Amino acid sequence: MILSKIDLSNLRELQPLLSLSAGYQVSIEDELEYFDPEASKSWFLATGSNDEKIGFVRCFRQGSDWSLGELYVDEKCQNRRQIAMSLLNSFTSQIKFDSGHRLRFDIRIRDLELNDAIVACGFSQKQQTFIHFEINVTNAVTKPFHSKPLPSQASKIVETLRFLNHVTESDVLEWMKQDAIRIVSLHASVASAAHVSESEDAIEIVRIATHANFLRRGCASSLISEILQEAFEKKKLRVYLKVEDIRAPAISTYIKSGFKENDLKSQIWHSRWY
Numbered sequence: 001m002i003l004s005k006i007d008l009s010n011l012r013e014l015q016p017l018l019s020l021s022a023g024y025q026v027s028i029e030d031e032l033e034y035f036d037p038e039a040s041k042s043w044f045l046a047t048g049s050n051d052e053k054i055g056f057v058r059c060f061r062q063g064s065d066w067s068l069g070e071l072y073v074d075e076k077c078q079n080r081r082q083i084a085m086s087l088l089n090s091f092t093s094q095i096k097f098d099s100g101h102r103l104r105f106d107i108r109i110r111d112l113e114l115n116d117a118i119v120a121c122g123f124s125q126k127q128q129t130f131i132h133f134e135i136n137v138t139n140a141v142t143k144p145f146h147s148k149p150l151p152s153q154a155s156k157i158v159e160t161l162r163f164l165n166h167v168t169e170s171d172v173l174e175w176m177k178q179d180a181i182r183i184v185s186l187h188a189s190v191a192s193a194a195h196v197s198e199s200e201d202a203i204e205i206v207r208i209a210t211h212a213n214f215l216r217r218g219c220a221s222s223l224i225s226e227i228l229q230e231a232f233e234k235k236k237l238r239v240y241l242k243v244e245d246i247r248a249p250a251i252s253t254y255i256k257s258g259f260k261e262n263d264l265k266s267q268i269w270h271s272r273w274y
């Protein structure tokens with residue numbers, strides 16, 4: 001096995017490998033657009049004895065304080081753990097971050113070899129397990145669809161979504177501009193709110209929360225029904241989301257709404273701070 005650098009000259013040839021890793025067709029235009037000349041100094045490609053491309057490691061800056069790493073080794077290879085460790089060690093020797101920067105690798109739960117390599121290379125100061133839930137959109141729910149918010153509700157949406165994690169009013173206003181917020185209102189309050197993201201054939205529920213004053217009144221379930229109704233009207237095939245395994249109320253809510261776990265897509269997130 002030989003390790004070499006990934007750069008603009010070989011990125012195009014890597015397209016099949018990048019697509020395998022992502023699980024869908026990766027466009028070279030996107031690759032070129034998001035190519036980061038600084039971060040790419042730490043990107044490595046593994047090539048097998050017949051010159052076949054078998055794996056890579058790279059990372060993309062997602063914000064001022066964190067980056068997302070991508071590690072892939074062809075599932076047909078022997079010694080995947082060893083190859084992953086060589087890639088990670090080369091990556092570590094080159095990558096530079098400011099102090100406090102978080103680097104996260106998301107690895108499929110079932111991929112024991114890559115999870116093991118990540119831990120062995122010290123990339124797992126924090127581990128979170130995210131379950132992938134999905135539901136096929138088959139028939140319409142009968143309720144009318146009315147879950148789009150008004151701009152004046154932004155601060156109430158922030159208040160509700162903050163029961164999940166920190167969001168700001170400018171985040172919410174930006175998501176509203178993208179038509180990506182759905183709500184259920186009760187007594188002039190935003191009882192449940194969801195941030196969604198549409199792709200060609202699916203809707204992802206990126207975050208969802210119910211305000212503490214309205215828990216266990218069916219608000220999240222009703223919001224999910226509305227998102228399913230919207231998906232049906234837009235001819236999407238699936239609605240999906242990722243939830244941390246410690247969030248028991250959320251897991252019960254999704255199961256009750258008919259979502260099923262897809263363990264091929266569930267992941268362990270490994271984080272390391274610099």
Ligand SMILES: CC(C)(COP(=O)(O)OP(=O)(O)OC[C@H]1O[C@@H](n2cnc3c(N)ncnc32)[C@H](O)[C@@H]1OP(=O)(O)O)[C@@H](O)C(=O)NCCC(=O)NCCS
Nearest residue numbers: 164208209210215216217218219220221243249250252253
């Ligand atoms: C998960 C969450 C959105 C559910 O909101 P909700 O409006 O209270 O949910 P619903 O009232 O629609 O509950 C639907 C069903 O889920 C199950 N459920 C919900 N909360 C539960 C809890 N705390 N314990 C056990 N089961 C629960 C129940 O089966 C419930 O039906 P029931 O009340 O008739 O028994 C809410 O608990 C929340 O905001 N949690 C914090 C944020 C979060 O974890 N978001 C998900 C991140 S992916």
